[in-house]
Amino acid sequence: MHDIGDDHHDHDAHADHDRDLRSEAQDHDRWKHDGxxxxxxxxxxxxxxQTPGMFRQAAINAARVGAQKIWAGTVAIAPDAKTGVHHHGALESVIYIVSGRARMRWGERLEYVAEAGPGDFIFVPPFVPHQEINASTDEPLNCVLVRSDNEAVVVNLPDVEPVEPPETVLWVDPIHKHP
Incomplete structure (x- = not known):
């Protein structure tokens, strides 16, 4: 036997369930308008x-398109400009070089260095201390940047004392063979 309170509770549960189904259907059909x-x-x-000497612009992020797991945009780096030593926490980053010459230094004391040019991709794994550098003293560096999350995580590492000069590490992949 049910008392009046139980009947009221069952009605609320059905109303909540119906509301959830309508919301689910709206989310499912959202792609038709927000695809x-x-x-x-x-x-x-x-x-x-922004970083002095660098100009970043967002193309894809939560505010602009509702992206939940990715950030993408561009960065223009002035000639001879460089960032301080930093890492991006658990984020993964991909940099595509549109024009110019990029130099990346990384390691506990920035003991490694590699360069990339137009058409090259750079992958920066999570927690890797690094520094982005425009390798040219007179040409801008233009890149597309993609990060694995929408949050702008930057952990500056001001106490890192770089090794000079850094050891050269060549890009080695199917396109760039070891000499």
């Missing part, structure tokens, strides 16, 4: 963390 998004290259958002 593929094209972000024109001349409409990127400069409202991002």
């Amino acid at each position: 593929v998004r094209v972000i024109p290259g001349d409409r990127l958002d400069p409202n991002t963390a």
Whole structure:
């Protein structure tokens, strides 16, 4: 036998369930209106963390398109500019070189270095101390940057004393063979 309170509870549970189903259906159909998004290259958002000598613009992030697990944008690096030593926590980063010459230094004391040019990709694993450098003293470096999360994680490492000069580590992959 049910008392009045039990009947009321059952009605609330059914109403909540119906509401959940409607919400689920709306989320499922959301792609029809909010599916593929094209972000024109001349409409990127400069409202991002900036570093002197670097100009970052967001194309894909939570605020612009609702991205939950990825950030993508561009970075223009002035001639001879470089970042301080830092890492990006648990994030993975990919840098695609559009034009110019990139130099990356990494390691506990930045003891490793590699360069990349137009058409090359750079992968930066989680927690790797590194420094991005425009290898040219007179040409800008233009890149596309993709990170594995929407949060802008930057952990600056001001106490790192770089080794000079850094050891050269060549890019070795199917395209760039070891000499």
